[in-house]
Every structure is written in structure tokens, then in C-alpha cells.
Amino acid sequence: MNELKVTLKGRRDDSYRIHVGEGILEKAAMEIARSGIDRRCVVVTDNTVDALHGQRVQAALEKAGLRIDRFILPPGEENKTIESVVAIAACLTSLGADRQTLLVALGGGVIGDMTGFAASIYMRGIPFVQMPTTLLAQVDSSIGGKTGVDAVSGKNMLGTFHQPRAVFIDIDFLKTLPEEIFRSGLAEAIKYGAIENPALLYDIEKAASENALRNVSFLLRIIHESCRIKKGIVELDEREGGLRRILNFGHTIGHAVEAASGFVLSHGEAVAIGMTAATRLSEKLHGLPFEEGERIISAIRAVGLPCMIPADIGIDAVIAKLSLDKKSRDDVHKKDRKIINYIMISRLGKPFAHAAIDDDILRETLTGMMQ
Amino acid sequence: MNELKVTLKGRRDDSYRIHVGEGILEKAAMEIARSGIDRRCVVVTDNTVDALHGQRVQAALEKAGLRIDRFILPPGEENKTIESVVAIAACLTSLGADRQTLLVALGGGVIGDMTGFAASIYMRGIPFVQMPTTLLAQVDSSIGGKTGVDAVSGKNMLGTFHQPRAVFIDIDFLKTLPEEIFRSGLAEAIKYGAIENPALLYDIEKAASENALRNVSFLLRIIHESCRIKKGIVELDEREGGLRRILNFGHTIGHAVEAASGFVLSHGEAVAIGMTAATRLSEKLHGLPFEEGERIISAIRAVGLPCMIPADIGIDAVIAKLSLDKKSRDDVHKKDRKIINYIMISRLGKPFAHAAIDDDILRETLTGMMQ
Numbered sequence: 155m156n157e158l159k160v161t162l163k164g165r166r167d168d169s170y171r172i173h174v175g176e177g178i179l180e181k182a183a184m185e186i187a188r189s190g191i192d193r194r195c196v197v198v199t200d201n202t203v204d205a206l207h208g209q210r211v212q213a214a215l216e217k218a219g220l221r222i223d224r225f226i227l228p229p230g231e232e233n234k235t236i237e238s239v240v241a242i243a244a245c246l247t248s249l250g251a252d253r254q255t256l257l258v259a260l261g262g263g264v265i266g267d268m269t270g271f272a273a274s275i276y277m278r279g280i281p282f283v284q285m286p287t288t289l290l291a292q293v294d295s296s297i298g299g300k301t302g303v304d305a306v307s308g309k310n311m312l313g314t315f316h317q318p319r320a321v322f323i324d325i326d327f328l329k330t331l332p333e334e335i336f337r338s339g340l341a342e343a344i345k346y347g348a349i350e351n352p353a354l355l356y357d358i359e360k361a362a363s364e365n366a367l368r369n370v371s372f373l374l375r376i377i378h379e380s381c382r383i384k385k386g387i388v389e390l391d392e393r394e395g396g397l398r399r400i401l402n403f404g405h406t407i408g409h410a411v412e413a414a415s416g417f418v419l420s421h422g423e424a425v426a427i428g429m430t431a432a433t434r435l436s437e438k439l440h441g442l443p444f445e446e447g448e449r450i451i452s453a454i455r456a457v458g459l460p461c462m463i464p465a466d467i468g469i470d471a472v473i474a475k476l477s478l479d480k481k482s483r484d485d486v487h488k489k490d491r492k493i494i495n496y497i498m499i500s501r502l503g504k505p506f507a508h509a510a511i512d513d514d515i516l517r518e519t520l521t522g523m524m525q
Numbered sequence: 526m527n528e529l530k531v532t533l534k535g536r537r538d539d540s541y542r543i544h545v546g547e548g549i550l551e552k553a554a555m556e557i558a559r560s561g562i563d564r565r566c567v568v569v570t571d572n573t574v575d576a577l578h579g580q581r582v583q584a585a586l587e588k589a590g591l592r593i594d595r596f597i598l599p600p601g602e603e604n605k606t607i608e609s610v611v612a613i614a615a616c617l618t619s620l621g622a623d624r625q626t627l628l629v630a631l632g633g634g635v636i637g638d639m640t641g642f643a644a645s646i647y648m649r650g651i652p653f654v655q656m657p658t659t660l661l662a663q664v665d666s667s668i669g670g671k672t673g674v675d676a677v678s679g680k681n682m683l684g685t686f687h688q689p690r691a692v693f694i695d696i697d698f699l700k701t702l703p704e705e706i707f708r709s710g711l712a713e714a715i716k717y718g719a720i721e722n723p724a725l726l727y728d729i730e731k732a733a734s735e736n737a738l739r740n741v742s743f744l745l746r747i748i749h750e751s752c753r754i755k756k757g758i759v760e761l762d763e764r765e766g767g768l769r770r771i772l773n774f775g776h777t778i779g780h781a782v783e784a785a786s787g788f789v790l791s792h793g794e795a796v797a798i799g800m801t802a803a804t805r806l807s808e809k810l811h812g813l814p815f816e817e818g819e820r821i822i823s824a825i826r827a828v829g830l831p832c833m834i835p836a837d838i839g840i841d842a843v844i845a846k847l848s849l850d851k852k853s854r855d856d857v858h859k860k861d862r863k864i865i866n867y868i869m870i871s872r873l874g875k876p877f878a879h880a881a882i883d884d885d886i887l888r889e890t891l892t893g894m895m896q
Contacts, residue, residue, distance in 0.1 A: 155546035156749055160668065160756045162539040162688060162763055169533050175526035240607055240676070240683070247678035275646070278673065278684045279764070297531065302649065305611070307618035312611070313649045314685065317533060378527055385531045392533055393650070 168392075172297060172321040172381050176370055179211065182322035183218035186256065186283060189319065194221050196251060198242055198269040199260040200229035203287050206330045211260055211285070223249050227265070231417055234264045234304050236312060242272040256281050256319070262288035262335075263295035263421070267313070270301030274316030284318045287327035289339025289373075290422060293346070293380035296321050298388040298398075309409055315393055323381070325373045338422025340367070340457045341404075345429060346380045348450050349403050352502040354379055355453045362456035400505040403497040404429030407520075410475035414467050419460075426459035427523070434519050435511060436498045446502045462525040469520045473513075539763075543668060543692040543752050547741055550582065553693035554589035557627065557654060560690065565592050567622060569613055569640040570631040571600035574658050577701045582631055582656070594620050598636070602788055605635045605675050607683060613643040627652050627690070633659035633706075634666035634792070638684070641672030645687030655689045658698035660710025660744075661793060664717070664751035667692050669759040669769075680780055686764055694752070696744050709793025711738070711828045712775075716800060717751045719821050720774050723873040725750055726824045733827035771876040774868040775800030778891075781846035785838050790831075797830035798894070805890050806882060807869045817873045833896040840891045844884075 173182065187193070195215060199208060204226045215222045225245045227238055246255065259269035259282060266284055273282035284296035302313020328336065340358060347354030354376060361372045384401070391397040408428025412419055419427075433450050436442035454461055463472070476494060498508045544553065558564070566586060570579060575597045586593045596616045598609055617626065630640035630653060637655055644653035655667035673684020699707065711729060718725030725747060732743045755772065762768040779799025783790050790798070804821050807813035825832055834843070847865060869879045 155544050155549045155552055156745070158543040158545070158749070158752055158756055160541050160543060160688075161760050162537075162541075164537065165534065166537050167534045170531050172529040172531060173526050174529070178526045181526055236607060236611055243676060243683055244678060247676070247682065271646075275642075275683045275685055277682065278671065278686055300649065305614060305618070307615060311618065311648065312614055312646045314646055315649055317531075374527070378529070381529055385529055389532050 168299075168317040170318060170320050172323065172385065174323045174325075174374060174378050174381065176325050176374070178322060178324045179214045179326070180217070182285065182324065183214045183220065185320065185322070186215065186258075187218040187220055193219060194251065194254065195223075195256045195258055196246060196249060197222060197224045197258040197260050198227070198265060198272070199224065200227050200233075200265055202229045203261045203265070207260065207287065207327060211258075215258070227268070229261075229264070231264055231304070231421070234268055236303050236305070238268055239272045239275070239303055242268065243276050246272075246276055251276070251280070253277050253280050256283065258283055258285055259296075259318075260285045260287060261291070262286065263291045266291050266296050267300070267302050267310070270299070270316050270318065271303060271313055274301055274314040279316070281319045282316075284321040286321070286323060288331060289328055289336050289377075290342055291339075292323045292325070292328070292377050293339055294342040294384060296323070297381055297384050299392070309413070323377060325370065325377065328368070328373065334420065336367075337458055338420045341422035341425040341429070341454070341459055343376045343380050344450065344453050344457075344459075345401075345403050345425065346383045347453065348429060348433075348499060348502060349400050349497075349505040350383045350503050351379060352446075352449060355449045355502070359449075359453045359456045362453075362458075367457065396507075399495060399507050400497050402495075403499070403505055404432050406494060406496050407431045407472070407476065410472045411463060411467065413475040414471040415464065419464070423460050426454045427461065427463055430454060430461040431519055431523060432497060432499070434522065435496065435515070436500070438515060438519065439508070439511070440498050440500045442499055442501065449502060461523070463520065463523050465525045469517060469524070472520060473517070539670075539688045541689060541691050543694065543756065545694045545696075545745060545749050545752065547696050547745070549693060549695045550585045550697070551588070553656065553695065554585045554591065556691065556693070557586065557629075558589040558591055564590060565622065565625065566594075566627045566629055567617060567620060568593060568595045568629040568631050569598070569636060569643070570595065571598050571604075571636055573600045574632045574636070578631065578658065578698060582629075586629070598639070600632075600635070602635055602675070602792070605639055607674050607676070609639055610643045610646070610674055613639065614647050617643075617647055622647070622651070624648050624651050627654065629654055629656055630667075630689075631656045631658060632662070633657065634662045637662050637667050638671070638673050638681070641670070641687050641689065642674060642684055645672055645685040650687070652690045653687075655692040657692070657694060659702060660699055660707050660748075661713055662710075663694045663696070663699070663748050664710055665713040665755060667694070668752055668755050670763070680784070688763075694748060696741065696748065699739070699744065705791065707739075708829055709791045712793035712796040712800070712825070712830055714747045714751050715821065715824050715828075715830075716772075716774050716796065717754045718824065719800065719804075719870060719873060720771050720868070720876040721754045721874050722750060723817075723820060726820045726873070730820075730824045730827045733824075733829075738828065767878075770866060770878050771868050773866075774870070774876055775803050777865060777867050778802045778843070778847065781843045782834060782838065784846040785842040786835065790835070794831050797825045797832065798834055801825060801832040802890055802894060803868060803870070805893070806867065806886070807871070809886060809890065810879070810882070811869050811871045813870055813872065820873060832894070834891065834894050836896045840888060840895070843891060844888070
């Protein structure tokens with residue numbers, strides 16, 4: 155047997171900047187224009203965002219000398235499919251887009267995930283930037299390069315790691331955000347409080363009590379802090395080899411609850427319920443002091459997110475969905491039993507992965523959370 | 526505007542080995558088993574290859590202690606679609622495959638491209654190995670990590686760069702290869718002769734004249750040499766930033782002819798016609814000595830590949846398809862005219878990219894090649 159070795163070593167640099175501010179659209183456009191990328195951009199957005207901001211964003215980008223087309227998808231998680239990504243690619247082809255064309259993801263997490271995925275597979279990869287318009291995307295999903303679409307078999311079943319060239323977070327976009335969607339984003343900020351910086355929890359609870367959740371300085375503060383925490387974790391573990399899993403705090407059970415609700419619950423609501431469950435399990439199994447757990451639950455309640463599982467969702471349905479969660483690890487040595495990794499905390503800011511929680515304890519915890 | 530920087534630098538190593546030999550299946554299986562990858566493998570293949578080799582490959586892998594499932598697709602370029610890739614992913618989900626599962630691409634270029642693509646997007650990336658069964662895949666497509674599927678708008682319109690963990694080239698598979706498909710693979714070996722090592726051209730022509738194209742020593746020689754040349758180019762330019770484009774010698778016009786024939790012409794036949802056109806254009810435009818051009822044409826003829834465009838394909842159809850070729854570069858500064866990169870040679874073994882060939886010269890050259 156003859157051998158040849160293909161040597162593909164080297165240094166790589168996929169670093170990028172996150173810009174956070176109020177009314178930064180013009181600066182963002184200039185930044186894109188001078189980034190050395192071609193002057194050809196395609197803005198990918200959805201009908202809702204387009205109606206609110208499409209014209210304004212296009213005008214700002216054109217003013218900076220960029221040539222802009224817009225591609226508009228129907229909104230909603232139910233459209234986060236491979237078919238939508240193929241539609242983006244077909245549009246790019248019809249526009250004559252090539253490997254130098256820049257995609258601009260203008261929207262929430264769904265648009266960001268799909269645009270990033272399309273950018274990663276169109277002609278084997280083209281550049282893209284994130285311009286998140288929801289709080290959830292601004293504090294979490296626009297950073298870190300995870301892209302993907304859902305499949306029948308699960309959320310984000312197909313996707314890639316494809317880092318954006320830049321992230322432009324303009325809190326002006328949040329002014330038009332409906333209350334429920336705004337609140338959904340706070341769930342992820344609460345997550346960063348739970349897994350790294352408890353001060354965020356106090357800050358959020360205080361702002362809620364003062365009816366100041368939409369204040370500019372508060373928003374800039376929690377977005378900046380959430381981004382700072384997330385980027386630190388992504389820098390250490392870009393491809394979710396280990397550490398990055400702590401970002402799934404509340405998400406393992408959250409995804410299961412979201413799916414079991416038939417996606418009637420928003421992602422943020424489901425994550426809030428999932429964080430409540432993870433908090434209770436952390437108290438039972440890992441000695442999380444009750445008063446620290448209460449800081450999480452209290453912040454969730456203060457912003458109006460749910461801590462209880464709606465009565466019409468059965469616990470069996472949640473547990474069935476859990477076994478499909480893609481973060482599970484197939485272990486052939488243990489008779490094909492699925493090992494599910496739950497993120498627990500022993501103290502606020504001290505997360506770790508706990509593989510496989512006893513079914514009885516899980517069931518007991520979820521039962522205690524039924525509405 | 527506040528800034529954070531996501532720093533994603535570091536060393537990477539995507540190196541891998543290409544194993545070439547006769548009857549190396551058992552060794553390949555042992556190599557996979559001891560590679561540290563999980564013992565769970567899914568072999569992706571097509572009906573044709575499965576009927577010929579599926580059982581034998583599965584048995585060899587199982588003997589090495591691996592747990593094997595097979596997923597079988599319909600054969601043919603017409604099935605190289607995103608739907609097939611989604612079907613692979615759905616199968617993986619139903620088998621409970623996770624990020625440690627290894628895919629084995631057992632087949633020709635179509636299976637290799639699709640399996641690699643599926644591996645690159647299932648759960649944001651799982652490992653795969655190439656086990657090419659056609660000459661074309663053994664000398665060319667199994668190496669270099671290009672994956673993809675065709676879209677209505679063009680060949681390999683969607684895809685990724687995702688390197689295999691290893692390539693196992695067993696020439697035993699070629700014994701069952703029909704003559705026409707075998708010949709198609711010789712086109713790529715001739716390409717390596719034209720762009721880097723003219724000795725390959727003589728070797729191929731001599732073997733053809735001695736009816737020795739299926740001889741073991743000849744096959745091991747041309748496969749090893751083609752792989753050596755390709756890996757050297759891929760090492761210098763993994764992502765087709767520049768140099769790697771020379772691998773498209775004969776492919777720009779070849780793809781257009783292939784598409785214009787409605788894929789009645791095989792890839793190898795189309796590339797043979799494309800290489801003939803590139804040779805003639807190189808003679809006309811870049812002083813390629815006629816006798817050197819003849820070495821290419823002569824090798825193409827010797828192995829029974831076509832040098833002429835079939836009469837039922839119109840030149841206008843070929844030129845129309847050329848403007849869709851994805852290697853083209855949109856240049857907004859030149860009134861949206863598409864610049865197409867053709868790979869030319871000034872001497873045998875001296876390739877370079879030539880942007881935009883005059884329409885009249887192109888038309889004249891293709892007209893001279895009409896059957």
C-alpha cells in the first residue's frame with residue numbers, strides 16, 4: 155500500500171469585530187464599504203423586517219457606494235428550512251452573485267442562521283455580515299458563527315460553522331420590536347447572568363422593576379456584556395468541542411419544551427422554562443444554593459417570561475423530544491443508550507456539563523413545574 | 526460605537542493520508558478502526574456500487590470491529606441534488622448518528638461529493654473518509670475536500686470545503702468498472718499530464734496502444750502520479766484562491782458542453798472536448814507549440830475519448846452555458862460583463878489563468894471542433 159500525505163496545516167485568522175451602538179447604520183455601511191470586500195451586497199431579510207427597515211438599510215448601504223439587492227423570505231422558525239436556503243442560493247445565481255458578493259443578514263436569529271448557512275455553501279463559501287434586529291440575535295445568535303436550518307428530525311440538524319466578517323448591532327432596530335419578541339431575547343441575557351456574571355441578573359431585575367427594560371443605556375450595557383461573555387467562550391471553543399456547551403444552559407430541556415409545544419412557545423419562553431428546570435436540577439443534584447437559584451427564577455419572572463410548563467404540554471412529550479436532542483451522544487458501548495448532556499450550575503457563574511440525569515429526578519422536576 | 530473583537534486565530538491541521546494499492550480493503554478497515562474515530566460508521570453508496578461491492582466492504586469493516594450501516598442512493602449525476610443530501614442526513618438521524626459517527630463515501634465522484642457535503646453540514650460537521658470506486662474519483666475528485674451538489678442554476682452550485690480524514694484508493698474496484706466510465710476517468714489523468722507532467726501523456730498513449738490501460742502497474746502509476754500532482758496543488762491553495770484554478774483546465778468549456786448536451790455526455794467526455802478547445806485556444810493565443818498540443822489531443826484520441834463537439838449540440842448553447850459557469854467573476858466596474866477564467870497552457874506543464882477570451886476567437890475555435 156502506497157501512501158501520500160496531503161499536508162494542510164497553517165495559521166488561520168477568522169477574527170472579526172462586533173460593533174454595538176445606537177444609530178450606527180451609516181457607520182456600518184461605511185465599514186462594509188471600506189472592508190475590501192466587493193461592492194456587491196445582497197441583503198437577506200424577512201417580510202416583517204423588510205417592511206420596517208428594508209428601505210432605510212438599503213439606502214444607507216447605497217449611500218456608502220455599495221450596490222444592493224434585497225431578498226425577502228417569509229418570517230418565522232417554520233421557514234428555517236433547507237428549502238429557504240436553496241431559495242437564497244437561487245436568488246444569488248439569478249443576480250449573478252459570485253464568491254466576492256457579500257451577504258447581509260438583516261433580521262433575527264432565523265434570518266441570521268439561514269443567511270450564514272447560505273453564505274457557507276453558496277459556491278463553497280462567500281462572506282457575510284450580521285445585522286441583527288432582535289434582542290435575541292443581538293445578545294446571542296449573531297455571534298459565534300453557528301449557522302443552520304431545522305429538519306423534521308430536529309432543530310439546527312443541518313448547518314455549518316461559518317464566521318461572519320463583522321457584526322453590526324444597532325439598538326435602533328429594537329424600537330420596533332414587539333414586546334413578546336423583545337422579552338424572548340432577555341432570556342438569553344439572563345442565561346449569561348446565570349452562567350457567568352450574576353450582576354446581569356440584578357441589572358435585568360432592577361430594570362424590569364423600574365420599567366426601564368427599553369432604556370438605551372441598559373440595552374447597550376446588557377448587549378455589550380452578553381456579547382463579551384459569548385465571544386470569550388467562542389474564542390476558547392469555536393466548534394463546540396467542550397466549553398461552548400455551557401451556552402446550552404436551559405437549552406436542552408428548552409428545545410424539548412419548544413418542540414413539544416409545536417413551536418407555539420417562542421424560543422425565549424422555552425429557554426426560560428428550560429433554565430428554570432436546569433436551576434431546580436442544579437439545586438437538587440449539585441448543591442446550588444436556593445437563594446442563588448432564586449436570582450435566576452426571579453429575573454425570569456420579573457421580565458414576564460414563564461417558569462412553568464403550560465398545562466397542555468405533556469411531560470411525556472417533553473421527555474420524548476429530549477431523546478432527539480442533537481447534543482446527545484450516542485455511545486455504542488452502553489447498549490445504544492443516549493447520553494444527554496445537561497448544563498448545570500453549582501453556583502451562579504459556575505456552569506459545567508452533567509451527562510445523563512436520572513429519569514425519575516427529571517420527571518419529578520418537570521412535574522413540579524407543571525402549570 | 527462600541528467595539529468587541531472576536532479573536533479566532535490559531536494553528537489548524539486538516540492533513541490526511543491517501544492510500545493507494547491493490548486489494549487494500551482490509552488494511553483500510555483496520556486503518557479506520559484504529560484512527561481514534563468512533564466505531565460507528567455509515568457507508569453511503571449507490572445501487573450500482575452497492576450491488577457490486579456493498580456486502581464485501583461492509584464485511585471487511587465489520588471484521589475490523591466497526592459497526593456498519595449502509596445508505597444507498599440512486600446512481601447518476603441527476604441525483605446529485607440537495608434532496609439526496611437531505612436524505613443522507615435523515616438516514617443519519619434515524620440511525621442515531623452523532624458528531625462522532627464516520628461516513629464512508631463508497632462510489633464515484635457523485636457519491637464522494639454528496640457524502641462529503643452531507644458530512645460537512647450534518648450537525649455542523651462530522652468526519653468522513655473517501656473510498657473511491659471509479660477511476661475519475663481515484664485520480665481526482667476524492668482528493669482535495671471539494672464537496673457539493675448541483676442546482677438548477679449550475680454544477681456544484683452548493684457545497685463546502687470539507688477535507689476527508691483519509692482516502693483509500695483500491696484499484697480492485699476498477700475491475701468491475703464499465704469501459705465508458707473507466708475511459709471517463711482517463712480524461713482527468715490526461716489533464717494532469719497537460720498541466721504538470723507530460724510523461725503521463727506518453728504513458729497513457731503507450732498503454733492505450735498496447736491495450737494495457739487496465740494493467741495493475743500502469744493504473745497504480747497514473748493514479749499515484751495524478752494524486753501526487755493534485756495534492757501538491759491543493760496544499761498550496763486549498764480554497765481555490767488562485768493556483769487551484771489550474772485544475773479547471775478543460776473544465777470551463779467542458780462543463781458548458783456537458784450541460785449543453787443535457788448531461789448525455791459523461792463528465793470525462795465533456796472534459797476531453799473542453800481540453801481540446803483549451804489546447805487549440807492555447808495554440809492560437811499563447812504560442813503553445815502545435816506538436817505539444819498534439820500530445821494532448823493524441824492521448825485523448827488514443828483512449829477513445831472525443832475531441833469533437835457532437836453535431837446535435839449547438840455552439841450557441843455551449844456559449845450560453847459558459848456565461849453561467851460559476852468560476853466566472855462578476856465585475857461591476859465593467860458594466861456587469863461576466864469575466865470567465867479559462868485555463869491555458871503556454872507549454873505542456875505550464876498552465877495559467879486567462880481572463881475573458883474574445884467571443885469571436887472562442888466561436889471560431891468551437892466551430893472548428895464541430896462534428
